[in-house]
Amino acid sequence: MPDPRSPVRLSIAVNGSRMEAEVDPRRTLLDFLREDCALTGPKKGCDHGQCGACTVLLDGKRILSCLKLAISAADRSVTTIEGVEREGGLHPIQQAFLDHDALQCGYCTPGQIMSALEAIADPELRTRPQIQEFMSGNICRCGAYNGIVDAIMDVKANASL
Amino acid sequence: MPKHLGEPRSRIEGALKVTGRAAYAADRRLPNQAYVWAVRSPIAAGRIMRVAVAEAEAVDGVIAIYTHCNAAEALDWGPENASWNLSAEALGRTALAEAEPTAQPLYQPLTGSEIVFAGQWIALVVAETLEAAREAALLVTAEFVEDPASTELDKDSDRFLSPTFFFGADMHVQRSGLESSRPDQAAIRETYVTPVQFHHPMETSATVADWQDDGVTVFDSTQGVWAAREFIARSLKVPTEKVRVVSSYVGGGFGAKNQMWPHQALAAHISRALRRPIRIQLSRADMVVASGHRSVTHQDVDLRAGGDGRLNGLSHVSWVPTSIRGNFFEPCGLNSLMLYETADLDVRHYVTRKNIPSPTVFRGPGETPGSFALECALDELAHRMQMDPIALRRRNFASRDAYHARDWSANRLEDCYEQGSAAFGWEHGFTPPRSMRSKSELIGFGMATTAYPAPALAATVRLRLRQDGPLVIETSATDIGTGMYTILAQTVADALGWPLEDLVVRLASSDFPNAPTAGRSKSTASVLPAAANACRALLDRLQAMDRTHSIAPNSNRSPFEILAAAGSSELVVEGSSTGMPTGQNLSFYSFGAHFAEVRVDEELGRIRVTRFVSALDCGTIVNPKTAASQIKGGIIFGIGMALMEKGEFHPVRGRLVNDNLADYAVPVHADIPDIKVVFVNGADERFNEFGARGLGEIGLPGAAAAIANAVFNATGKRVRNLPITPADIVRRA
Numbered sequence: 002m003p004d005p006r007s008p009v010r011l012s013i014a015v016n017g018s019r020m021e022a023e024v025d026p027r028r029t030l031l032d033f034l035r036e037d038c039a040l041t042g043p044k045k046g047c048d049h050g051q052c053g054a055c056t057v058l059l060d061g062k063r064i065l066s067c068l069k070l071a072i073s074a075a076d077r078s079v080t081t082i083e084g085v086e087r088e089g090g091l092h093p094i095q096q097a098f099l100d101h102d103a104l105q106c107g108y109c110t111p112g113q114i115m116s117a118l119e120a121i122a123d124p125e126l127r128t129r130p131q132i133q134e135f136m137s138g139n140i141c142r143c144g145a146y147n148g149i150v151d152a153i154m155d156v157k158a159n160a161s162l
Numbered sequence: 163m164p165k166h167l168g169e170p171r172s173r174i175e176g177a178l179k180v181t182g183r184a185a186y187a188a189d190r191r192l193p194n195q196a197y198v199w200a201v202r203s204p205i206a207a208g209r210i211m212r213v214a215v216a217e218a219e220a221v222d223g224v225i226a227i228y229t230h231c232n233a234a235e236a237l238d239w240g241p242e243n244a245s246w247n248l249s250a251e252a253l254g255r256t257a258l259a260e261a262e263p264t265a266q267p268l269y270q271p272l273t274g275s276e277i278v279f280a281g282q283w284i285a286l287v288v289a290e291t292l293e294a295a296r297e298a299a300l301l302v303t304a305e306f307v308e309d310p311a312s313t314e315l316d317k318d319s320d321r322f323l324s325p326t327f328f329f330g331a332d333m334h335v336q337r338s339g340l341e342s343s344r345p346d347q348a349a350i351r352e353t354y355v356t357p358v359q360f361h362h363p364m365e366t367s368a369t370v371a372d373w374q375d376d377g378v379t380v381f382d383s384t385q386g387v388w389a390a391r392e393f394i395a396r397s398l399k400v401p402t403e404k405v406r407v408v409s410s411y412v413g414g415g416f417g418a419k420n421q422m423w424p425h426q427a428l429a430a431h432i433s434r435a436l437r438r439p440i441r442i443q444l445s446r447a448d449m450v451v452a453s454g455h456r457s458v459t460h461q462d463v464d465l466r467a468g469g470d471g472r473l474n475g476l477s478h479v480s481w482v483p484t485s486i487r488g489n490f491f492e493p494c495g496l497n498s499l500m501l502y503e504t505a506d507l508d509v510r511h512y513v514t515r516k517n518i519p520s521p522t523v524f525r526g527p528g529e530t531p532g533s534f535a536l537e538c539a540l541d542e543l544a545h546r547m548q549m550d551p552i553a554l555r556r557r558n559f560a561s562r563d564a565y566h567a568r569d570w571s572a573n574r575l576e577d578c579y580e581q582g583s584a585a586f587g588w589e590h591g592f593t594p595p596r597s598m599r600s601k602s603e604l605i606g607f608g609m610a611t612t613a614y615p616a617p618a619l620a621a622t623v624r625l626r627l628r629q630d631g632p633l634v635i636e637t638s639a640t641d642i643g644t645g646m647y648t649i650l651a652q653t654v655a656d657a658l659g660w661p662l663e664d665l666v667v668r669l670a671s672s673d674f675p676n677a678p679t680a681g682r683s684k685s686t687a688s689v690l691p692a693a694a695n696a697c698r699a700l701l702d703r704l705q706a707m708d709r710t711h712s713i714a715p716n717s718n719r720s721p722f723e724i725l726a727a728a729g730s731s732e733l734v735v736e737g738s739s740t741g742m743p744t745g746q747n748l749s750f751y752s753f754g755a756h757f758a759e760v761r762v763d764e765e766l767g768r769i770r771v772t773r774f775v776s777a778l779d780c781g782t783i784v785n786p787k788t789a790a791s792q793i794k795g796g797i798i799f800g801i802g803m804a805l806m807e808k809g810e811f812h813p814v815r816g817r818l819v820n821d822n823l824a825d826y827a828v829p830v831h832a833d834i835p836d837i838k839v840v841f842v843n844g845a846d847e848r849f850n851e852f853g854a855r856g857l858g859e860i861g862l863p864g865a866a867a868a869i870a871n872a873v874f875n876a877t878g879k880r881v882r883n884l885p886i887t888p889a890d891i892v893r894r895a
Contacts, residue, residue, distance in 0.1 A: 106414040
């Protein structure tokens with residue numbers, strides 16, 4: 002019987018580029034992105050799916066990358082905060098975060114923005130309470146909550162997406 | 163040139179943060195880096211008899227395992243008093259020294275077999291990957307002899323120590339008023355309990371250490387790089403200049419990263435021993451045992467007032483724990499010393515040792531738990547006397563700082579009451595509990611005063627003017643989310659008439675000039691005056707160069723032209739500040755008033771904070787945008803403290819059981835209403851040339867009291883033991 006720790010060769014499309022690596026089957030998608038892809042955007046806040054700092058898009062839907070094994074994302078497409086900018090400029094939600102001071106220390110910010118992208122794309126989410134409920138898996142200990150919701154409402158109201 | 167000081171400006175480092183490019187300590191990944199995972203003690207008191215590491219060592223990828231048996235030899239690891247006196251464990255030791263003439267050695271992991279709290283690190287596994295380190299950590303086994311452990315405070319049977327002087331104040335103050343002849347008309351005597359709280363910054367503490375040749379570079383999540391450098395250098399027994407500490411971005415601190423903790427030195431020791439880069443990132447569970455917490459507090463408050471509401475007596479006695487081998491304790495009575503006028507004053511602190519991880523500074527240490535007790539007691543007194551709680555506080559307004567026998571440098575607390583109540587829509591007069599209702603919910607209003615000292619320490623800022631590039635500002639101050647990057651740029655831009663976008667601010671490297679550790683709301687008042695002096699030095703130097711190298715003086719040449727004419731490629735100047743103003747005999751404090759609206763569903767016991775308004779006197783506001791964010795952050799900590807947060811020890815095992823973000827609830831988006839922050843205008847001109855005070859903490863003290871007072875106003879239920887839970891509401895009195 003093969004050692005279950007034996008590295009597995011896998012390929013994941015990360016921000017449009019194919020990333021190939023020999024990966025410990027126990028490695029989370031978050032650790033794959035941070036350690037194998039050398040990305041700094043997806044953050045480790047708890048490693049238990051409790052804080053949202055590691056939020057990325059998997060095939061366009063937000064997931065907690067610390068709760069997903071890298072091998073289970075094989076041959077799929079991952080978008081991290083590094084893949085959000087448009088033609089070298091900030092995405093409207095990134096600019097709105099700056100405008101509304103929707104961050105302090107900035108550590109939860111990539112995860113907040115990845116969740117915000119889904120909130121913006123979802124036409125069912127219209128009111129502040131709906132946005133607040135949807136975003137409640139992304140903790141901000143600095144307390145930038147007012148600004149984050151302002152930024153999302155602003156983009157929803159103004160951006161043509 | 164637009165003026166920037168006093169104007170709302172977006173964070174200049176914000177683009178790096180919203181794109182994920184800002185690299186925090188744990189984001190540093192160096193070639194050949196190894197990973198560390200800690201093994202923790204399951205018992206809270208006793209002795210390690212044996213640690214078995216062979217099975218763990220056999221795991222593929224394991225490089226080394228360190229325990230108390232081999233750390234001294236393999237890592238040259240303590241016990242080392244020269245460095246450990248700089249550690250978090252030492253803070254408070256002087257205050258307890260008189261009560262404990264023969265002090266126990268300070269706690270330092272992996273230096274002995276003694277166990278003094280559950281969760282104590284008993285082994286560190288170093289491996290090629292995180293997966294291997296974690297697998298091996300599970301295979302480290304230990305045998306213990308267990309002693310009885312005590313984690314819960316017991317006022318009646320614990321042995322308490324009387325501390326002397328801490329946080330700039332006597333911990334034992336008893337003063338009798340000479341004219342306390344007014345008869346008491348009302349009295350309140352109650353005990354208030356605040357919970358164990360975890361800082362839980364979103365970035366768990368992390369250190370990446372890279373030993374090369376004879377020195378080490380440390381990427382660290384510290385709030386103070388110079389302090390970290392000194393601590394690590396002394397621990398390694400190398401000259402200070404052999405250690406370089408960088409913490410360009412820090413993912414929140416709130417006190418957890420203010421003091422020096424073992425992992426910061428251990429990473430450097432391991433990197434030196436193994437000759438390769440080492441990353442230690444604390445797990446979320448490690449955060450509650452290896453970087454401090456706020457302890458439980460029990461506080462007895464006794465208020466006596468005459469018929470007009472004036473205080474005849476204020477007594478505030480605190481009972482708090484510290485750890486077995488640490489020393490920090492909550493100085494709860496600080497605000498009671500100075501915030502209200504009273505004839506008699508009795509403020510005392512008692513400290514007992516428990517088998518708990520060492521508590522440490524936590525946003526508003528002392529003032530935060532202390533203000534909960536004091537401001538709730540005042541609310542109870544106002545209710546007893548059927549007075550408006552604001553009127554009661556105004557009646558007892560301290561016209562000067564009686565404890566320090568000094569006038570205030572500036573005190574606009576009265577304006578805070580006025581502007582805050584106007585912004586909130588506070589109904590002046592006595593509003594009995596249970597008098598407001600909307601459909602199925604009871605509505606309550608509550609308020610509280612907040613106050614926080616305005617300290618300042620010496621700091622130095624360096625400016626680098628180059629012919630070919632932006633003006634560079636360098637200082638070792640950290641920006642832990644506070645806005646330091648931005649306010650420093652605003653200051654220099656205004657002083658030099660320089661475009662904000664042509665400035666580069668570099669912070670938090672120990673290569674840069676000294677600035678104090680971020681904490682106790684002192685960075686603004688320490689660093690900005692230094693920046694102003696650096697700007698003056700730069701202008702003086704340019705003027706001198708212009709005179710020397712110009713045919714036609716005062717030719718209005720640009721700084722770059724002056725530099726070119728002098729044949730100089732770079733001009734470097736420094737400016738320093740000296741800390742607190744001297745020779746004035748004044749007390750420097752910030753003040754504020756919090757107003758909370760809660761809605762309570764009595765059937766479900768659900769409490770929602772639906773509005774929150776704070777009016778604050780923090781002197782000149784340098785950047786209203788980032789300042790308001792900091793205040794809101796403090797208020798949100800207050801909402802967590804009032805309604806959610808409580809660290810709990812296992813009643814038998816003594817372990818902190820809710821050491822994660824699922825079992826320890828913190829405020830999330832859905833918990834937070836729109837918060838309105840009103841800054842009461844007015845410079846504190848006698849404090850510094852900007853008239854600005856720091857404001858990192860003042861949003862938090864009093865915030866939980868305002869909510870608890872609002873819950874009482876809504877329901878008639880007075881909850882003196884935080885957090886206020888649904889059970890407190892549905893329980894029939």
